[in-house]
Amino acid sequence: MNLTPNALCFGEGLPAAGAPCHVLLSADGLRVSPSYPSDFVEESVAFSALSVAAGGLDHDQLVLSWGAGTSARTLYLKDPALIVAFRRAAPPELTAHLERAAEQVRRARHSHRLWWGSAVGLVVALGLLLWLGSDVIVEWAVARIPIEWEQKLGEAVYQDFLSKETVLKEGPAVGAVEEMTQRMTAKILDNPYHFKVSVVQSPVVNAFALPGGYVVVFTGLIKKAESGEEVAGVLSHELNHVLQRHGMERMVKMLGLAAVVSIVVGDQQGLIGLARQLGLELATLKFGRAQETEADVTGIKLLSDARIAPDGMIRFFERLSDNDKGRVELLSTHPMSAARAERLKAELAALPKRSPEPFSFEWVKVQESLAGAEPKK
C-alpha cells in the first residue's frame, strides 16, 4: 500500500526515527497503515485501547499509545487537522485524556510565552536603562578605560579613514589649522592627549573628532567659513568632544546594548565583531544633545583662554541657523543653531573679558589657496 504519511509510528521492529504511516479515523477507532512496503503490518485500534498525551519537542504533537511489551505502539500526530478530527471522533471516555493533553500544551505554551515575555521585557528594560539612565554608569566605565587604549582605537580608525581620502600635507590651510590647534591646545591644563588634526579635501562643511585626539577638518568648512575664528570655533568644539571623552561614552553606550542583543541571540563571537565594527563607525558617531552643548560651552571657554575671538563660533551658528528651517528640535541630536548661538552669548558674557589676538595668517589667502583644488566628490 502507498498512502501519503500523516503520522509517525514507533515500536518494536520499527525505525528509531519512526515509521511513516497513514492514520485513518473511523467511528470506533483508527486504522494505521504503513506508507511504504515494510514489516509494519496494518493495524486497527479501538478508541478504548488508546491512551492519549501531548508530546514532541514543543508538546505540540498528539501521542497515542496502545499495546504492551513487544506489541506496544506509539503514534505521533502532528497535523492540526488530523488532531482536530481525532478529538471530534473520540468517544467521551477519552475526553478527559484529551483535555489533559490540551492542558499540557496550553501550559507549555503559556510557560514559553511567559519566559519570552519576561526575557523581552528584561532586554527592553536593560536597553532603556543603558540608553536613558545610564550616564553615571557609562561615565564610570569610561573613566576606567586607559587613554592609551583610547588612542590606539582612535588612531586605527583615523588611519583607515585617511587612507581613503586626499589629505592636504602642506599649504596655507594646513598652516592655519595648525596655528589654531597649537594656540588652543597650549591652553589646555593637564592635557593627556597629543592632538593630531588633518585637513581633508572634501566639499563637506564640517569637522569631526575621534577618541584619542584625532580630528579631521574638511576643506568645505574652510571655504565656507567667513573667518579663521569661525573654523577655530568648530575646532574648539571638536577638541572638547575629545577632552570630555564623548566618543568613548557613545561607544560604551552602544556596546552595552549590542552586548545584550548578542547574548540573547547566543552569538558570543559576534560581540567581538560588533566592537570592531563600531570602531569603523566612530567617524560618523552622533553625539547626544547634552554632549553637543557641553562641547559648545567648554569650546567657547577654550577659545577665550587662547585669546581667539569667541564670537566667530557664535557667528558660525547664527549662519547655520538659516539651515534649521523645518527642523524639529526634539528630533535632532544637535541643539538648534539659533539656540546654540544664544546660549553661547550668555556663556561668553559670564567669561572674563580678554582682548583677542589675531591669527598670523590672512583668511582670504587661506581660502584662495584652496580655490584651485577641485573638491573630492
Added chain:
Amino acid sequence: MKSEILYPGAFPMVRVYLNDGETVKAESGAMVAASPTIDIESKMEGGFLGALSRKMLSGEKFFFQTLRASRGAGEVLLAPTVPGEIVVMDLDGVNEYMVQKDGFLAGAEGVKIESKMQSFTRGLLGGEGFFILKISGTGQLILNSFGAVHKIELKPNEEYIVDNSHLVAWTATTTYNIEKASSGWIASLTSGEGLVCRFRGPGVVYIQSRNPGSFGAWIRQFIPVSE
C-alpha cells in the same frame, strides 16, 4: 536526486546525482565541483525575511546556493568546511529534524528549512543560541558533523544524556531538558561538562564525536598573538 558519500571518515565529500531539471540546495560555499550541465544560483531560502531571520537569529548563511541541472542530468560534489563525517537521511513529509546551526550541508528541492525559536531555558543554556534550524519536507537531507557522527536511537520514554556541544540533529518527537552534569554546581563545572541535555525518546539524536568550542580553545594556544 541521489547521493553517495565519497571518502568516508574525516574528509568526506558527497556526490549528488541530479536528473535533468532537478536542483539541490547547499550551504553557501559547499560546492567543490560540478558537471558542466549544472548551473549555480544564489538563493535566499524562504524569501528575504526568512533568509534574514536565519542569518540574524541562527547564525546560518544568508544565501544558500541552488545547483540546478539546467542542461541535462549531472552531478555535484559537495564538502563541508570542517573535518568530519557526512550523513544522509530521507525526509518523507512527516518527520522533522532540529539541526544545530553548522550542521546543514545540503538538501533536495522539497526540503524546507526554517529558523525555530527554542524555549527560553533551552536557548539560554543549551549552547546553540535561541534559534536553531527546523528541517522538514520531502527528499534527501545531508548533514555534516565535526568529527564522526554517532546515531543514538531512543525508544519511547528512553533517556540519554548528551553534552550540548556535541549535538548535530535530533527528531522533533524527542524532548529534552537542560540540566547540570552533576548534582552540584561546583562538581558540574569542575567535571568540564557544565550543562548537559537529557533527551527522552522516541526518536533519534545525532551527535558529533568532537566539540568545536573545545577544539577552538585548544588551537588558540598555538596561534601567535600579534601586537
